[in-house]
Amino acid sequence: METIGKSVYRKEAPDKVTGAAKYTADVQKPGMLHAKLVISPYAHARIKDIDISEARKMPGVRAVLTGQPTPLVGEEIRDRPPIAFGKVRYHGEPAAVVVADTPVQAQAAAERIRIAYEPLPVVNSPADALRKDAPLIHENLEQYEKGVMTYAEPNTNIASRIRIRKGDAAKGFSESDVIVENRISFAPSDHAAMETRCCVAEIAADGTVTIITSSQAPFMAKKIISAAFGVEIGKIVVHAPLVGGAYGGKSSVQWEIIGYLASKAVGGRPVKLDYTREEDLLTAPVHIGLDATVKLGCSKDGKLLAAEMVYLFDSGAYADKSPNLSRAGAVDCTGPYHIDHVSCDSLSVYTNHPYPSAFRGFAHSEVLFAFERTMDMLAAKLQMDPLALRRKNAIAPGHTTPTQVLLNTSNVGNLPRCLERLQELMNWEEGALIRLSDRKVRAKGISCIWKTSTIEPDASSGAVLLANPDGSINLVSGVVEIGTGTKTVLAQMLAEKLRMDVSRIHVKMEVDTQTTPEHWKTVASRGTFMAGRAVLAAAEDLIRQLKDIASRVLRCSPDDLEVGGERVFLRDDPKTGISIKDIAYGYTYPNGNAIGGQIIGRGNYILRHLTCLDPETGAGVPGPEWTVGAQGVVVEYDRRDHTYQILKAVSVIDIGNVLNAKAARGQVIGAMSMGLSFGGRETFEIDRNGIVLNPQLRTYRPLRFGEHPEYIVDFVETPQLDAPFGARGVGEHGLLGMPAALANALSLASGTDLNRLPLTPEFIWRTKRGTSHDSV
Amino acid sequence: MHPSSYGKIGLHLNINGEERTVTIRPADTLLDVLREHLGLTGSKPGCLNGDCGACTVIVGDLPMKSCLMLAVEAADHQVITIEGLNHAPIQQAFIEKFAFQCGYCTPGFIMNVHALINRHPQADCETVKEWLKSNICRCTGYTEIEEAVRSCLLP
Numbered sequence: 001m002e003t004i005g006k007s008v009y010r011k012e013a014p015d016k017v018t019g020a021a022k023y024t025a026d027v028q029k030p031g032m033l034h035a036k037l038v039i040s041p042y043a044h045a046r047i048k049d050i051d052i053s054e055a056r057k058m059p060g061v062r063a064v065l066t067g068q069p070t071p072l073v074g075e076e077i078r079d080r081p082p083i084a085f086g087k088v089r090y091h092g093e094p095a096a097v098v099v100a101d102t103p104v105q106a107q108a109a110a111e112r113i114r115i116a117y118e119p120l121p122v123v124n125s126p127a128d129a130l131r132k133d134a135p136l137i138h139e140n141l142e143q144y145e146k147g148v149m150t151y152a153e154p155n156t157n158i159a160s161r162i163r164i165r166k167g168d169a170a171k172g173f174s175e176s177d178v179i180v181e182n183r184i185s186f187a188p189s190d191h192a193a194m195e196t197r198c199c200v201a202e203i204a205a206d207g208t209v210t211i212i213t214s215s216q217a218p219f220m221a222k223k224i225i226s227a228a229f230g231v232e233i234g235k236i237v238v239h240a241p242l243v244g245g246a247y248g249g250k251s252s253v254q255w256e257i258i259g260y261l262a263s264k265a266v267g268g269r270p271v272k273l274d275y276t277r278e279e280d281l282l283t284a285p286v287h288i289g290l291d292a293t294v295k296l297g298c299s300k301d302g303k304l305l306a307a308e309m310v311y312l313f314d315s316g317a318y319a320d321k322s323p324n325l326s327r328a329g330a331v332d333c334t335g336p337y338h339i340d341h342v343s344c345d346s347l348s349v350y351t352n353h354p355y356p357s358a359f360r361g362f363a364h365s366e367v368l369f370a371f372e373r374t375m376d377m378l379a380a381k382l383q384m385d386p387l388a389l390r391r392k393n394a395i396a397p398g399h400t401t402p403t404q405v406l407l408n409t410s411n412v413g414n415l416p417r418c419l420e421r422l423q424e425l426m427n428w429e430e431g432a433l434i435r436l437s438d439r440k441v442r443a444k445g446i447s448c449i450w451k452t453s454t455i456e457p458d459a460s461s462g463a464v465l466l467a468n469p470d471g472s473i474n475l476v477s478g479v480v481e482i483g484t485g486t487k488t489v490l491a492q493m494l495a496e497k498l499r500m501d502v503s504r505i506h507v508k509m510e511v512d513t514q515t516t517p518e519h520w521k522t523v524a525s526r527g528t529f530m531a532g533r534a535v536l537a538a539a540e541d542l543i544r545q546l547k548d549i550a551s552r553v554l555r556c557s558p559d560d561l562e563v564g565g566e567r568v569f570l571r572d573d574p575k576t577g578i579s580i581k582d583i584a585y586g587y588t589y590p591n592g593n594a595i596g597g598q599i600i601g602r603g604n605y606i607l608r609h610l611t612c613l614d615p616e617t618g619a620g621v622p623g624p625e626w627t628v629g630a631q632g633v634v635v636e637y638d639r640r641d642h643t644y645q646i647l648k649a650v651s652v653i654d655i656g657n658v659l660n661a662k663a664a665r666g667q668v669i670g671a672m673s674m675g676l677s678f679g680g681r682e683t684f685e686i687d688r689n690g691i692v693l694n695p696q697l698r699t700y701r702p703l704r705f706g707e708h709p710e711y712i713v714d715f716v717e718t719p720q721l722d723a724p725f726g727a728r729g730v731g732e733h734g735l736l737g738m739p740a741a742l743a744n745a746l747s748l749a750s751g752t753d754l755n756r757l758p759l760t761p762e763f764i765w766r767t768k769r770g771t772s773h774d775s776v
Numbered sequence: 777m778h779p780s781s782y783g784k785i786g787l788h789l790n791i792n793g794e795e796r797t798v799t800i801r802p803a804d805t806l807l808d809v810l811r812e813h814l815g816l817t818g819s820k821p822g823c824l825n826g827d828c829g830a831c832t833v834i835v836g837d838l839p840m841k842s843c844l845m846l847a848v849e850a851a852d853h854q855v856i857t858i859e860g861l862n863h864a865p866i867q868q869a870f871i872e873k874f875a876f877q878c879g880y881c882t883p884g885f886i887m888n889v890h891a892l893i894n895r896h897p898q899a900d901c902e903t904v905k906e907w908l909k910s911n912i913c914r915c916t917g918y919t920e921i922e923e924a925v926r927s928c929l930l931p
Contacts, residue, residue: 009871016879017867017886019818019858026817104801194822194830194880194914244820244880245914277823483878483915662874666920670877673917697827697912706905708918 003495003502004725007662010488011507012242012481023244024198024214025274032200033062035262035273036106038096038113039283040088043124043352043690044137045117047087047095054112055098060105063265064113065097071228073257075220077152077159077319078145078228079138080355082257087120089137089317090354091691092282099262099271122690125185126291126312126349129157137317137350149612150323157350159315160323162330164344164402164618172306172341176297180381182374186366186757188289188314188353189682192702195244196280201259203268207231209260212239216251216480217521222513224253225260237514246482247674248358251523252285252320281695285357286684288325289314292370302384304393306341307334311367315348316355322348325356327613328454329363331403331622335371336415336450337393342402344618352690358523361732364451365675365739372447372740373755376747386744387428390448391419395628401452404619410721413628413654413728415448417716421652422446422630425712433748439640442647445745446632447737449653452623453524453729457610461530462517463538465494465601471566471581472504473542478519479531480511484731485663486527490535492660493528493724497539499564517604525729528659529624530605532724537603549583549596625720627728629653631737633676633709637749642761642768644746646676646709649738654716656728668734669711675738677703681758789850791816792860798847806850807831807842810857818858818883822912829911832884833857839891839907856890858883865928866890873924877915885911889925898930 015021052064067085072078084095096113100106123129123137134157138144142154150160173179199213209231215221218238226233243250255273262271275284290313297306311329315322330346359365379386394415395401397408405411422428432444466474475494479486487507495502508516519531547558550568554561554576562571569577578587586596613620634648649672658664681701685693694700713734719726739757747754752767789796791814798813807824810816810833819842822828826844833842834856861867866889869875876882885908892899892907899907904925913921 007874010874012879013871016876016882017870018861019816019883021879022817023820023880025821026811028812028815192914194820194828194878194912196822243878245878247914274821277825277827483876485877666874666877666916669917669919670915674914696825697823698825702912702914703918704912705908705918705921707909708922711917711919 001496002499003492005658005661008488008492008502008660010485011491012509021242023195023242024200024212025195027200027212029200029270032270032272033099033101033266034103034106035097035099035259035271036103036110037094037279037283038110038115039279040084040091040093040095042088042117042119043091044120044122045088046120047084048116048118050096051114052096055109058105058109058112060101061098061109062101063099063262065261065265072144073224073228074318075224075252075320076147076150076323080318082261090352092279092354093317094258094283097258097262099266123157123351124686124688124690126314126351129349129351137352147323149327151615159319159348159350160326162327162346162613162618163616164330164333164342165616166402166404167341169306169308169341169343173297176305177300178378178381179295179297180374180378181293181295182377182755183293184370184373184755185291186289187683187686188316188356189287189678189684190281190700191247191249191287191359192281192697192700193245193247193249196275196277197250197255197284198274199256199259200270200272201256201263202270203263207235209236211256211259212241213256214243214250215240215256216243216246216482216523217253218480218511218513219478219518220521221253221256225257237512240480240511242509243480243482247360248362248523249285251521252357254284277697278695281700282354282692285320286316286354287359288322288356288363288366289353290366290370294370294374296374296378298378302382302389302392304337304339307339309333309344311344311346313346313348313363314353314356315350316353317350318355319348320355321357322355324454325363329367330618331454332364332450332452333367333402335368335375336395336448336628338395338399344402353686354692360671360674361451361735362454362524365678365736368447368449368736369739369743369757372737373743376744377753387419387423387446391416394419395450402618403613403622405621409718411625413626413656414716414718415628415630418628418630418652418654421714421716422632422650425650425652425714426632426634436636439638440636441639441749442634442636443745443749444632444634445741445743445748446630447740447744448630449733449736450626450628451733451736452626453526454622455524455526456520457612458606459520460604460606461519461534462604463531463534464517465538465542467580467584467599469581469585471579471584472506473498474506474508475535476508476516477531477535478511478516479527480522481509482522484527484667485660486531489528489659489663490531493532494535494539497536500566504566525731528727529723529729530607533605534603536724537605538601541603542599542601545599545601546580546583549587550578552595553578553583553587625728627654627730627733629733631741633738633741633745635745635749637746642750642764644749648710648712649676650712651734652714652716653730653733654718654728655730656720656723657717657726658715659725659727664730665713667731668713671732671734672711672738673703673708675735676742679739679742679757679759681760683758787848787851789847789855791855792857800847802848804847805843806845806847809847810842816857816859820880820883829888830881830884832887832911834887834891837891837895839888858887861886861890864890866893866924869924869927873920873927875916875920875924881911881913885913885921893928
């Protein structure tokens with residue numbers, strides 16, 4: 001292949017290194033006003049009174065907005081007033097909005113708004129939320145409008161419960177020789193994309209709503225605003241320019257709704273709402289927290305027989321995507337192993353924490369941390385090598401998943417091969433724990449990974465190709481360029497299919513929902529698969545039209561023609577043909593007659609055969625394929641002060657087929673970095689009142705330059721037969737096993753089971769001392 | 777006192793070799809003035825607190841976080857922003873080494889590295905680390921950025 005597999009530079013690269021690349025916050029419009037939020041300082045409180053009189057009198061103020069009882073918004077459960085009404089349910093919740101001529105004036109006025117709160121008891125963890133005496137966070141859960149895959153339990157704090165019942169867990173445990181049980185827990189954390197969430201909204205005289213937003217889900221923003229406010233859906237145009245990092249955090253619709261309300265309050269004038277870093281961390285959706293128990297049973301030679309899990313996902317104050325997150329955690333609740341008897345209850349539970357959106361991996365790194373920690377504890381109890389235990393139970397074609405999908409050689413990758421490669425790359429034979437000195441040890445930890453993409457069964461993607469009069473092609477797809485380089489990969493696919501130079505394919509970077517075909521959401525590592533299929537279908541359509549018009553000019557059958565090198569030519573006589581540039585806009589005969597017109601190819605793709613899950617057993621087809629992999633971490637650990645350095649991080653992933661070598665490697669390394677950061681250091685510090693103590697990048701600290709380990713990335717290639725060029729999704733997978741592998745390495749190094757995140761030296765010290773995380 | 781009654785002042789700045797005149801509030805940061813008054817949106821806001829480095833520009837010959845500096849403080853200095861670089865080697869190196877993904881932190885990193893290369897053309901690993909840990913990249917694993925920097929330093 002000419003273009004596939006090559007490290008083609010990103011199409012938008014020159015713009016990104018010169019400052020020319022435009023993101024939402026760079027937009028300025030004539031007459032644009034600015035909105036500022038007033039956010040709740042409480043995690044749970046009744047709003048007794050809001051006094052906006054002083055704010056209204058401030059210079060430059062054009063509107064002040066407070067909450068209304070309706071409409072409610074939310075993706076899976078409509079439980080959220082866009083601006084709090086009656087009570088606030090999390091620290092950072094929008095409680096009022098000011099619109100003024102300048103950001104400084106808006107901020108000054110926001111500071112004059114007086115809100116009287118009456119604090120309410122706070123629900124501070126999913127486990128607390130399930131206590132019989134726990135305060136109800138949503139008294140009206142029963143009345144809320146809900147999605148079909150959401151199973152809420154009214155009069156409790158349970159937003160959704162997914163049940164997985166495969167085989168007979170009780171029987172599996174009764175036949176087991178060795179059983180371990182483990183509890184893990186971590187608090188919510190954040191995506192912390194470098195670009196904070198931002199939008200510019202306006203409403204034209206004819207009612208057309210235009211929103212420019214830093215979003216992975218412009219098409220969802222259109223749907224949600226239409227449904228909530230009764231705006232005709234065709235009159236909502238959402239633009240998504242380049243997005244400055246997303247990682248799932250920009251797949252929820254929140255700031256756009258507030259921006260729309262702000263513009264409506266000032267007669268439709270353009271209003272920019274640009275979250276501060278503090279608002280981006282607190283107010284905008286976060287990375288989900290989890291409390292979990294995992295119980296595993298196996299034979300004495302290490303054959304897994306039964307698994308029983310309870311996953312309590314921290315849904316925070318509102319449901320939004322959390323019912324889907326608990327569902328995604330349920331469908332792959334075990335990790336990539338063949339187990340006949342599986343029982344899992346996966347709940348999303350309301351608390352008074354900031355609410356979650358998707359986070360790279362969509363509940364998988366979270367569940368794998370719980371499961372893969374327990375696998376290491378099982379290996380220890382068996383006195384078995386943890387890699388050998390995993391190899392013995394590795395999932396393979398012919399096995400079934402927890403939702404009873406039968407796997408074949410296309411819909412699952414080759415996990416045993418990944419484990420073999422990992423074993424070599426980590427020099428596993430030398431041993432997992434090596435003593436370096438009285439203080440220092442070097443330790444290795446591993447984790448297997450898998451993931452399917454549990455997106456909506458009816459999600460679709462479309463593409464349009466427009467021929468230019470010079471023979472080049474414009475490619476239009478609904479995938480948002482969030483940094484993954486997907487649009488460049490789509491151009492590579494098209495170049496390969498049309499056998500032309502990729503530099504002659506022009507990619508439209510910005511998505512706008514009026515002229516761009518829908519791509520459901522740019523999430524779930526589905527860009528190359530779904531949009532790729534759509535592009536290939538559009539290319540077929542384009543080729544058919546090219547051959548049709550060329551066949552008339554060349555006086556032959558279209559079946560005799562081939563397309564390549566920007567020409568259409570006879571298969572058996574390539575010198576006889578016509579350039580695409582001469583037919584791109586139709587063909588003109590010497591006497592002036594013309595035929596055809598601009599060549600426009602179109603294609604779309606919808607995932608096939610996905611099903612809803614059985615509410616009692618979870619049986620069903622949740623996603624199209626499972627990407628698998630094996631990962632490891634090597635740490636050097638100081639036994640005296642519990643500090644450690646991550647020396648190496650290794651990923652072996654079955655990617656199906658590498659489409660762009662350096663871009664794929666970059667995706668995997670970037671995801672690994674994020675996984676190590678989540679596992680090792682990132683968390684919201686939440687006090688007993690539910691207040692987030694560290695909403696700044698000074699106190700919420702992602703990995704920085706120089707703290708990165710050596711990354712080793714290798715790929716296994718087992719093609720997925722129905723994917724474009726066989727490629728499997730890979731945008732998220734590098735992250736999935738990192739927290740578990742790091743915890744396994746540090747548990748070994750410290751000689752203590754470490755079952756919470758993040759793995760800070762202080763936490764390791766507390767665990768070794770046997771005191772809880774919260775007390776001194 | 778209301779913000780509108782703060783007196784605005786005229787200010788001469790030298791940005792990317794061009795003399796520019798702006799009328800601003802004395803409290804405006806250099807980042808505000810670059811982005812809102814001069815249309816130079818390549819410098820990015822990320823935290824407005826000096827934590828992320830996305831707004832880094834070069835003032836004199838040192839990288840400065842433009843969110844932490846008042847525009848009036850730049851009055852007697854030459855300011856270079858990402859828009860003022862003209863095919864600097866580090867720009868091409870970032871492309872060739874795949875040293876960015878979303879690109880939002882990229883101008884800040886490039887300005888920081890550009891100043892580093894000019895000041896310490898033979899910088900060792902520790903110096904590079906010392907300089908670059910002031911910027912956050914959330915997409916890459918930093919190794920690609922490290923490769924790009926190394927490719928522009930003298931051996």
